[in-house]
Amino acid sequence: MIKKVFAWVDERFPLDEMIKHELTEYPVPRNLNYMWSFGFLAMFILIVQLVSGIFLAMHYKADVGMAFDSIQHIMREVNYGWLIRYLHSTGASAFFALIFIHIGRTLYYGSYRRPRELLWWTGLLLLLLLMATAFMGYLLPWGQMSFWGAQVITALFGVTPFIGESVVIWLRGDFVVGDATLTRFFALHYLFPFIICVAVAIHLVALHWVKSSNPSGITLHAKDNIPFHPYFTVKDLFGLGVFLIIFFGFVFFAPEFWIMPENNVPADPMVTPPHIVPEWYFLPFYAILRSIPDPLGGVVAMAMSILIFLAMPWLDRSNVPGGAKFRPGYRIMVYVWFVDLMVLGYVGAQAPEGIFVLLGRIATFVYFGLFLLLPFISKREERRSRVQGLPREAERLIREEQEELLRSEHYLRRENDEKELKNIRKRLEDES
């Protein structure tokens, strides 16, 4: 019966073909580590956000007089409303955490390099969409930080030359953040996830065209690729399990960790909070914004701090294969950049006084300095490795892999797997 149904469908729709092409026969490098699970996890949390968001929208009221109360209505009177709301609020932070690790992995392993530029750019577009969605969603609870955050960020557009003031009014729909702003942010917060879904589809099409990169950064031979299903479905599901333990740990035991106390106070345009702090995932960019003394310069720097990633495929001029693993200079840069981002995040959470102003400026300088240095460092590094050969670590990796192959040869001999054995012998010959 089931076979008949599938046959009927396959005659009219390439279902079987798609399953084969995208899952059971989709080749994935076998040496991927768990850092390659984060894309899948991000997609999972996107679905969590979509589903919890739709249920929240059923009970939420986008009206300045009712928004704050309707959140408490969800928390206290809707069946399991607290669960839906905490899933959504914790999910937002989880989404950024996953995406930041996903991007960090791309940088570390050089996955943005040829031929994955478009994959990288669609990913960055997704980051920008995610940031816009999160920013608009944060206004909806209509707490103090929601209101003042939106007030500050929309005011930034006022630096646009000549038409700044009009742009701000156009964005807010009013002279200040008010009811018009709340309703439009709600409408857009509901719309953007659909745009994100389309962008994810494009991201995946690009991925399935160029295939996954891998920790060595070298495109592996066909025989070192294994089908996505069952190997990576089960691996990603295990990764999902680990992630869910952490995620639900927060949802059930510390959901308020991700909600600022100030946002449990209803928005009051007459009372400015002592210091306005964005959510943690915006802190580094907020620090960059505040580190530039000129307002226009600050906004441009903040925008550039993300847009500059678009240029990574050009800034990195090295032809040494592999990511940071085989490239000591680049590796140091990635680590410095990572620490710098942490420093910026820390500075972003502080009031802009005393030492933090200086620290923020230094960190901002380092942040952009690294990008500007990259073309020179990558070129120098390439020249050096041409002379000296690959770094010792790379050689060690190759040796280890050979030993691994020898071990599997031994195993296969026992198992009498002739075909696989032949493959491995050939590969050992190739490598020596």
Place this chain on the structure above:
Amino acid sequence: MRRLLVLLSAVAMFATAQGVMASAAGALKMVDIDSSEQARQRGAEIVVGTCMMCHSLKYIKFADLKEIGMKEEQITALLEDQDIDDRMLSLTPIEIRKESYGKVPPDLSLMAVARQKGPQHIYTLLTDYYYKSAEQEETDNHLFPGIKMPDVLAYADAESDDERAEIEAQAHDVASFLVWASDPSAESRRTIGKYVILYLIILTTLLYLLKRRVWSKLH
């Protein structure tokens, strides 16, 4: 290993960032909050009898007090003109409250989560009153200098350590009650959470074994 360290350092960064923000709240008296029903019930009685002269708890109905183990008779004993299904609103007319304090005193439903270390904040505020001068005319508050709210538990008037301890116990009960009020589902949330995490640990262990089994075909 290195990756793990990097991840851990990231977590530590955010934790310290939160900690730094919290320490900005001032000198709080760090008491542990009693989550027993008795403490909450005593707190509810103080809140209804004293705080609700001026403050409301608009997200809570009197009937909700059954959730902290109060009997219907106990709750009706707290009521004045209200019905048991009414929200816990102050009976003092809003104009009078506004006139007395310059603004309507804030709603207390979410007070325990509306400040850094909210419960400790509530406890400290209630027990931080002192007389400005020896004449004992005007009180002020160490945590919140210039506060409009009077010294409702009469902490500044306390003359002996016993009296002070009694008021501290009351402040503690108020904090206990307001913690419950800020998130009444917290207890069932934690109960469900234990099962969810237990289930996930078993599931994840099985998935790990399954992963090893599937991948063993490769080596």
